[in-house]
Amino acid sequence: MPQFRTERDTMGEMQVPADALYGASTARAVDNFPISFEPVPAAMIHAFGHLKAACAEANRQLGKLDGKRADAIIAAANEVAEGKHDQQFPVDIYQTGSGTSTNMNANEVIANLANEKLGFGVGAKGTEGAVHPNDHVNMGQSSNDTFPTAMHIAAAKVIKENLIPNLERLQQALAEKATAWDKIVKIGRTHLMDATPIRVGQVFGGYAAQAEYAVVRAKQALNLRTNLEIGGTAVGTGINTHPQFAAKVCAALSKQLGIEFEEAANHPEAQAAKDAFVSAHGELKTIAVSLTKIANDIRLLGSGPRCSIFELSLPATQPGSSIMPGKVNPVICESVMQVACRVIGNDATVTTAGLGGVGSLFELNVAMPVMIDAFLESIKLLANSAGVFVDKLVKDLEVNEERCRELIDQSLMMVTSLAPVVGYEQAATLAKDAFKQGTTIRQLCLDRKILPEAELDKALDPDSMTRPQA
Structure with a gap:
């Protein structure tokens, strides 16, 4: 049977678990x-x-x-x-x-x-x-300045120690793929329709840039460390605390954690509003959106293997179906997409918790626990999903070069490079006729003797289409 002891607070006696x-x-x-x-x-x-x-x-x-x-x-x-x-x-x-x-x-x-x-x-x-x-x-403290200060400490610590390192790992992994695959050409797509060629290295260079910007955004969120409420006590006036208390606390925290913490420039603002957290979570939401672009592109480019794009081969991490033998699904990409759903929902929570009349009322925000719970969950999910994305997908991701070449040969948009030679309208006619006849642009041009074969080969070289002309 549970054992209790009797303790008192300012409201009277309470039974407390004996071992608490x-x-x-x-x-x-x-x-x-x-x-x-x-x-x-x-x-x-x-x-x-x-x-x-x-x-x-x-x-x-x-x-x-x-x-x-x-x-x-x-x-x-x-x-x-x-x-x-x-x-x-x-x-x-x-x-x-x-x-x-x-x-x-x-x-x-x-x-x-x-x-x-x-x-x-x-x-x-x-x-x-x-x-x-x-x-x-x-x-020298109040819950009104300690809880929000702890919010800053917790957020800054996990951003620095977990989120930024995992985003940097993702950026590096994507950049390595961009370098390794820079000579492989694939068909580009706009509006989900065939477009002109692009190098796989360029595509992954774009993903690497998104990850690099994500690191920048995480560092922007780390600016939370510069607005600590400690020293404001009850309503931001500093009642019952020493005027040098906040500065010394920030100095001690900086020494403990290796993060430069700073006292809020204006204590009434810092305690009455949580705009810094709303802004910082906006950076986290943007990171989530960036990761969805990368994850969704990769899962679509890996779709198939026989009846869709299949320019990429995603590593098989687990059986994909309980009824369809041999099926493998882009589960890592799907987990990233679900994380983004949660982070975007958390952004609504953080924003609402910061609203005047909801969380921010006169001299204090009164929705801080739910705000920091949502905020920390977003950091945890983004950091962990970025790490898993690297370890379970990007490292072992492969390009199907033959499939890339096949789709380029079949693309009607190869005609784009002929437009400066034959004109836009004739090029459009060639594209429509090639589609009707079920042939390639190159073969149709040869059949109609649009250009000598050597000139045609040069004009339809997919690699040259991915590089700016002098």
Whole structure:
């Protein structure tokens, strides 16, 4: 049978699981919000660990917190940052919109861990010399500036450590294919219809450029690190905190994480609105859209193998059908497309959470937990899907050169290079007649003696059509 202990917060007594490191405020929040049964993302909990350690260090430097307590808080907070106590953070995503419940969850867990290190037991917050969750762990802070600051820390950390490296891997893999396949010519397509030739290397060079721009966009999203709310406390005025507190916290965070964090230029703006997150997620949405272009093109170019384009051979990763033996599907491409659906939906969530009258109300945004949950999910999905796309598809992707040549020979748009010689209208007639007769442009031109064979071969050389004429 579950064992409990009795603790108190400002609203009275609460029953807390006996082995829990959190206290009454957290237990009350767990009781109040049985909604998704999904806790705040672990990245946010780790960010709170980093933040509380930085706050304790800043308060020690400012002479606000004694060294003994500061050391204990920092050691406890570092354990939280390392993910050693994730199970102690049960508060639902759909909680108070300022994230107060999660901030208090962090305060209580860190205080109890610190008290254990100081030789006190769990729940010793009122004992002389012990660490108090509000008075010491939360010193100079408010949920209104700590939760959004943790949002910035979590987002910046995963963008830097996960998203950017995987996008860079994708860019490199696509660029390598572009170089390797630069001499292979295929037919181009516009409006889903045959167009003039293009080199496979040019096509993949375009994909590589999209991936490179995705890296740029991810770095733009990383600018979130420059607008930290810490130091604003309740409404952005900095009540109950030291004027140098925010700068010292940012310095400590920068040293901890190797990311240059900066205090918000205007605290009322930073706490009242979340425009920076709306803008940053717009970059993530654009990255998702870019990846769909690459993934969808590749799955269409690999369609077949006998009854469609099949200019590319996609690696077989799993059986494609439970009823059709031997069928292989572009499953990796499909997973990327589904990720984009989710990220685009998350963009609507982030945008709505930032709306005035919904999330942003007077001096505070009150839809932050759902905003950061959607934001972090987008980063995770984009980073992971980009990595899988490289490892499971791009690395082993192959070009079917014979099929590329076959489709070029059959294309009616090869006539385009003859237009400067015979005129647009005659070239159009040649294309229509070749289609009616089921022959190629080259053969029809030979039959009608449009040009001498040597000149015709030169005019219809597909490689030359892909290179600018001097």
